[in-house]
Amino acid sequence: MRTQRQVVDYSLQRRALLRDVYAARVGTYEVCDASPYLRTAARFHGEQTEVLCPVCRREHLTNVHYIYGDELKQSAGQARRLKELDMLATMYKEFTVYVVEVCQSCGWNHLVEQYLLGRSELETELVPNV
Ligand SMILES: [Zn+2]
Structure with a gap:
């Protein structure tokens, strides 16, 4: 079981940024800058969502889960699937x-x-x- 704690939600920042994009105060090239690594992580380790892209509205967004922590050693910074997170949550403090x-x-x-x-x-x- 995944018990999430100390959740920090970034939806306010996201909404503020999108408001700036829609108002053309921020260029789409500035916010649509996913690195090749992030795109690859999305393709191979991502979880497809029901949410349409707020910028192009052509594609459903993919969530990528990155893990960080001293205990993880060489796994730190890697993208993992939700199923794997369940397992890791039982292995690490x-x-x-x-x-x-x-x-x-x-x-x-x-x-x-x-x-x-x-x-x-x-x-x-x-x-x-x-
Ligand atoms: Zn898009």
């Missing part, structure tokens, strides 16, 4: 997940949210007053 949405058509990309996963919460519940 704590790691951070960054969710990035990507449009594989125009290259729009934005941080959606970040949160912590891992066993540490379960352990502190078992050992109160630490």
